[in-house]
Amino acid sequence: MRALFEPGFFASTPVRTALVVGAIVALASGVIGVLTVIRSQSFSGHALGDVGTVGGSAAFLANVSPLWGFLGIAVLASGTMELFGVERRRGRDVATGVVLGAALGLSALLLYFDTTSTSTSGAAVTILFGSLFTVSSDLLPALAGLGGGVLGAVLVMYRPLLLSSVSSELAAANGLPVRFLGVAFLVMTGIGVSLSALAVGTILSTALLIGPAAAALRLTRRPGRAMLAAGASGLAATWLGILLAYDSFYWPPARKGWPVSFFVVALVLVFYVGSGSLSSARSRRARGTT
């Protein structure tokens, strides 16, 4: 225990901030992620993360937190994707691809400006790969508000969102506003992805959105439980990741700590693989007994 929790772990402000941010991000991502997977919108989710790079790099130039850049661009991009026609699956993928391509091109330029303006590669690395330890504690209220807002919105619209995610035909037949729900969900995804981009960077943000959700869907056949399980495993991955990153300060080669994003995403992958073995072991057992 002593060896695991390096002295000063809980006393360090960046660590405490990281733990709180990680928790908010993991819970929001888990809940949104389950619905994203049910809707087969992983590609849109991934794209919303990637386009965040534009916003992040612009925010860096403007000297504000990348969070605001991620958010602004994600909401803008989800609106554009909707305009191009997200409700038809093919239209959605095409629209997503178009927006994604344009945004990544622009990011290349902005990241170039970022690095020339500071003459380091720090901006690019922070935006693309994130670091929980660099999140300022000033952002905590905003993060809590956004994360809480997304969670609250999902809870309030739980049943309409669930049915429209399962089948838009059935939802329409039940008189639900399918199109509104689609846009609302896309905006929520944008917010969720921005939060996770802040934690693990724009490139890895989908890993935190989709990974825990995909693992949870293998283990349970109930939507509510899947959300809880995804939130819990995301939380475990971020917290353990923070702990390992803190410990890695004394690891080779540089003795300055491995990136926390690496640990988080690696743990997400471990959980995903683990859930696969768990569910196949379970179905083997079920077959054996009946």
Next chain:
Amino acid sequence: MARPGRRLLLADAVSTCPPGRHGEARAEVLALDGVDVWLSGRKVLSEVSFAIRAGEFTGVIGSNGAGKTTMFRVVLGLEAASSGQVLLDGESASHRSRRSIGYVPQKVVLEPDLPLRARDLVGLGLDAHKLGVPWPSRARRDAVDEMLAGVGATSLADARVGTLSGGELQRVLIAHALMSGPRLLILDEPLANLDIRSGQEIVELLAGLAHGHNVAVLMAAHDINPLLEVMDRVVYLAGGRAASGTVGEVVRPDVLSRLYGHPVSVLDVEGRILVIAGSNIQAVGTLEDDLGEHRH
């Protein structure tokens, strides 16, 4: 709230259906009056008019592309009629009144790994429009169980919906549609992809709902034969137009020839009805071909 499923589905039927007065006196649950529908510059339905009453089983018969799905979408308000009107319980259909229609769509694609059990889907039929998380309650659980039992799907309750077979899913979707206690149940080709036996079971289930529980059942099919025994009324769609009445009134050479716009014959072969093009019923070759086609 005491056992919504039972209250809405079973009890109403008894009180609104006085014994000995079958048919005429019942109120019109759904009426279409001169409905025209244009889609992408094409007239898909023209002058469609008919009415159905509580406790009636109505078959909507038409070949592929005849406009069955389009007509249902208009009734549900998912597609707009360019003229004519849709009446529910005698009043112009509104968003609110349409909510009380139970609908089983033609195509419901559910992935096998969806984290949703049959009982969850049926439960959503009761309260999908409500806000907030559904708290597990005794009443809700009982209502779902009872409905699943009613459609013969008790053993499927805990299966993932995406893993159900065509016939099993059809039952679960019917249970989902019935949860809100609709007086009108619309099903779009529920027999497609079902083998003959499952098809018969579904038809019997639906006939029981109509005749035993006073639900107006409106069901699309491209083959009239599986429905002959139970159908009170038929709406025959062809070329965008509709003819409706009892089977005897509608499925006749003169009526159908007018509907199709060219001569057709109606043959009765050992209790099965065959509608074939042409007025020359001596054409044995055609008859044989048609029989082959229908027998699969």
